[in-house]
Amino acid sequence: MIFALNMIAEQFNLAEITWALGGSNVLKKYGIIDKVNDIDIFVMEKDIKRANKILSELGTKLAPNLLSKYETTYFYQFQVRDVQVDLICDFKIKYNDTLYTYIFDEKSITDEDQIAGISIYYTSLEDWYILYRLMNRPESEKIINLEKHFQLHGIKHMKLLSRTLDKVPKELKFKIKYQLAIE
Numbered sequence: 001m002i003f004a005l006n007m008i009a010e011q012f013n014l015a016e017i018t019w020a021l022g023g024s025n026v027l028k029k030y031g032i033i034d035k036v037n038d039i040d041i042f043v044m045e046k047d048i049k050r051a052n053k054i055l056s057e058l059g060t061k062l063a064p065n066l067l068s069k070y071e072t073t074y075f076y077q078f079q080v081r082d083v084q085v086d087l088i089c090d091f092k093i094k095y096n097d098t099l100y101t102y103i104f105d106e107k108s109i110t111d112e113d114q115i116a117g118i119s120i121y122y123t124s125l126e127d128w129y130i131l132y133r134l135m136n137r138p139e140s141e142k143i144i145n146l147e148k149h150f151q152l153h154g155i156k157h158m159k160l161l162s163r164t165l166d167k168v169p170k171e172l173k174f175k176i177k178y179q180l181a182i183e
Helices: 002-014 024-029 045-058 125-134 141-153 158-165 170-180
Strands: 019-022 038-043 060-062 074-080 083-089 092-095 098-101 109-115 118-123
Touching: 002 038, 002 045, 002 074, 002 083, 002 109, 002 118, 019 024, 019 125, 024 038, 024 118, 024 125, 024 141, 038 045, 045 074, 045 083, 092 125, 125 141, 125 158, 125 170, 141 170, 158 170
Parallel strands: 019 118, 038 083
Antiparallel strands: 019 038, 060 074, 074 083, 092 098, 109 118
């Protein structure tokens, strides 16, 4: 997986694409989970065509398998080496009767690693806590482990959390604030 990620990161960085890893890739970085099955890459809308072209050149485009609870504008799946790569832009989740749109921009990129001299970017744990909640996974291992992580290490990106929290339905917003003990 590291080899495929490095290939992608190198090409995206050369093309000056604003991108970052999301989902389980972020949780693994912080030791919240041990294993990831695919690579979830978020890009800004201005970069989606170039990112799609690069991934098409690096791998094989697959027929997307998008669940009905998502109404994402741009969602493409690829096989790069032996790894499934999801390219996502304008990510939307249906939560009850509400449609939530994840804000992905430069502020969403909160961390970076260097692997073989290539920058790998990450979205925030705080955003993923809310996104997993919106996916209706309240008792999932990921949610429980994220809550434990925040209890031990605190909330690092409160401005991002507030920005994301402002967009969620009231009942979920209340639950999240209660669970994370924030005002």
